[in-house]
Amino acid sequence: MEEAALIAAARQGDTQAFDQLVRLYQSAIYNVAYRILGDEEAASDASQDALLSAYKAIGKFRGGSFKGWLLRIATNTCYDQLRRKKRQPTTSLEASYLDTAPPWAEDEEPEEYALRQELGRTIQRGLATLPPEQRTALVLSDIQGLSYQEIAEVMGTSLGTVKSRLSRGRASLRDYLLAQGELLPPQYRLKVEDRT
Amino acid sequence: MFKRFKRSEHERVEELLSAYIDGELSIKEATLVEKHLRLCSACTQDLETLRQTVNLVRQLPAVSPPRSFTISHLVVPERPWAWGYVYLRGATALAAFLLIVLLTGDLGFQYLWAPRMAAPAPEPMALEATIEAPEAEIEVPVEAPPAREALDMEAQKVEEPPAPPAEATPPAERLGTALPSPEPTPTSELVAAAEPPLPSPIPEGARAERFFALLPALRLLEGALFGAFLILGGATALVKWRRMVSRY
Numbered sequence: 001m002e003e004a005a006l007i008a009a010a011r012q013g014d015t016q017a018f019d020q021l022v023r024l025y026q027s028a029i030y031n032v033a034y035r036i037l038g039d040e041e042a043a044s045d046a047s048q049d050a051l052l053s054a055y056k057a058i059g060k061f062r063g064g065s066f067k068g069w070l071l072r073i074a075t076n077t078c079y080d081q082l083r084r085k086k087r088q089p090t091t092s093l094e095a096s097y098l099d100t101a102p103p104w105a106e107d108e109e110p111e112e113y114a115l116r117q118e119l120g121r122t123i124q125r126g127l128a129t130l131p132p133e134q135r136t137a138l139v140l141s142d143i144q145g146l147s148y149q150e151i152a153e154v155m156g157t158s159l160g161t162v163k164s165r166l167s168r169g170r171a172s173l174r175d176y177l178l179a180q181g182e183l184l185p186p187q188y189r190l191k192v193e194d195r196t
Numbered sequence: 197m198f199k200r201f202k203r204s205e206h207e208r209v210e211e212l213l214s215a216y217i218d219g220e221l222s223i224k225e226a227t228l229v230e231k232h233l234r235l236c237s238a239c240t241q242d243l244e245t246l247r248q249t250v251n252l253v254r255q256l257p258a259v260s261p262p263r264s265f266t267i268s269h270l271v272v273p274e275r276p277w278a279w280g281y282v283y284l285r286g287a288t289a290l291a292a293f294l295l296i297v298l299l300t301g302d303l304g305f306q307y308l309w310a311p312r313m314a315a316p317a318p319e320p321m322a323l324e325a326t327i328e329a330p331e332a333e334i335e336v337p338v339e340a341p342p343a344r345e346a347l348d349m350e351a352q353k354v355e356e357p358p359a360p361p362a363e364a365t366p367p368a369e370r371l372g373t374a375l376p377s378p379e380p381t382p383t384s385e386l387v388a389a390a391e392p393p394l395p396s397p398i399p400e401g402a403r404a405e406r407f408f409a410l411l412p413a414l415r416l417l418e419g420a421l422f423g424a425f426l427i428l429g430g431a432t433a434l435v436k437w438r439r440m441v442s443r444y
Contacts, residue, residue, distance in 0.1 A: 015268035022266050030261040040262060048265045055267050120256055141218070142253040148220050167214035171242075174249040190248045192241065 003066060010058050018055050025067050026051070028144060029074045035139040036078040036132065038124050046081050050074040064153070071144075071154045075136050082132055115185040122184060126176035134169030141166055205232060206239065213243050217250060281435045288428040295421040302414060305407060 003024070009017035029050060034043035050073045061069055127135050133155070140146045140154060151162045178190050209232040215221050216229045233240050 015271050019266040019268050023264070026261055026265045027258060030265070031258050034259050044262055044265075047261065048267075048270075051265050052267050052270055055271065116255075116257075119252065123253060123256060138253065142250055143256060143258075145254075148215075148218070163215045163220065164211070167211050170214050170246055170249055171210075173253070174245050177249055177252070178245065188252060190245045192245060 007058070007061065007066060010055065011061075015055070018058070021066070022051055025070050028067065029070055032071060032136075032139055032144060033074055033078050035124070035127060035143055036075065036135055037081060038128055042081055042085075046077045047074065050077040053077065065150065068146075068150055068153050071140070071146075072156065075140075075154060078136075079132055115188070118185060119188045122177065122180055123173070126173045126180075129176055130169050130172055134165045134172065137162055137165040138169040138173065142170075206236065209233075209236070209239050210242060213239065213246055216243070217247055281432070281439065284428060284432045284435060288425065288432050291421055291425040291428055295418065295425055298414065298418050298421065302418065310404070 003021070006017045006021050010021065026047065030043055030047045033046040033050070034040065037043050037046060050070070054070055054073050057073070127138070130138065136155060137151055140151045141148075146154065148159055148162050148166075151166075152159050155162065174190065177184065178192065181189065184190075205228075209229050212221060212225055212229050216226065221229065233243065
């Protein structure tokens with residue numbers, strides 16, 4: 001069944017049709033939630049909450065990109081979780097990033113896998129230092145591969161704001177990775193030419 | 197050493213480098229960046245490290261969700277009688293409300309309004325007494341026999357005509373309301389002369405009469421509403437129970 005037909009069926013209360021839509025987009029939603037929240041369990045909860053909210057609000061979907069609409073709900077759910085975490089000082093966002101080892105593709109050499117895992121952790125820690133809006137813009141652009149226009153729609157903001165958030169987010173992450181220097185595997189270190 | 201540029205242009209190009217990597221700049225902005233890059237090694241280096249950063253992030257492989265996030269097991273399906281339940285509940289509440297309003301009115305009349313109206317009852321009774329008393333006084337005084345006979349005859353006349361209307365309207369009597377006699381009698385003229393005119397109790401009596409006439413219909417309506425309330429309430433409870441059973 002086509003996406004439009006599935007959406008129409010889901011509007012009529014067909015949960016099976018909505019489940020088919022979930023299977024199409026759950027990976028994208030979970031990945032965005034995981035990169036924003038940096039924690040597997042929190043990302044799972046946020047993904048489930050977001051998809052349930054999407055089902056309840058599907059009557060409000062006014063066309064356009066369904067994936068973009070779902071991602072918008074997912075990012076808002078993630079922001080809610082971050083706000084809740086902020087209100088609970090016992091659980092540190094930084095700590096959750098440090099404890100989490102992102103899963104990787106299994107068709108890799110163990111050594112390569114370990115190195116990439118280390119890189120992943122470092123990038124994840126770098127992402128955690130960014131303000132949520134910059135982090136979201138970076139994740140949507142460089143991990144999900146969305147265009148600036150799509151990011152603007154997901155974040156409900158202007159193209160100019162997207163450019164600005166992305167520029168600042170990338171610059172901050174670059175500075176973080178440069179500061180890590182020797183901690184990164186050699187092949188992943190940023191190469192800085194002598195400026196003199 | 198870096199060549200000095202206007203700070204504003206350098207900062208502006210620094211901000212544009214990210215969008216330049218993505219090819220999201222206008223031709224004018226891209227031209228400005230390229231022109232600046234040819235002369236600014238700091239920005240050239242920034243562009244390079246920014247590209248490396250973006251490439252590293254893009255290399256991150258997608259993570260697999262630990263489970264499926266389908267929602268059908270979380271959603272309670274809407275039953276066809278779901279709306280019926282809402283209507284049933286509303287109808288039950290409406291029946292209960294109307295019943296309360298009617299019962300309040302009914303009881304209010306019986307225990308508040310009716311006793312208040314019954315209170316002035318002694319007044320007409322006293323009136324009757326006063327009507328009889330003067331008669332007695334009139335009969336006793338020393339007067340010429342012909343005049344007494346004439347009075348007796350008049351009294352007979354008086355007694356006969358007012359009797360039927362007084363019997364024909366028992367509710368009025370019960371409430372102590374005195375209906376005016378169709379023909380004024382000498383005794384009543386005497387009483388009228390002896391006492392000030394009484395305020396007419398007819399409007400309240402008429403209202404009471406009207407209410408008493410409506411009472412059987414009101415009781416019937418109350419009964420019907422009570423029955424409707426029981427049926428609707430029972431149906432609502434049954435539907436609610438079915439909903440709970442189907443949920444768990």
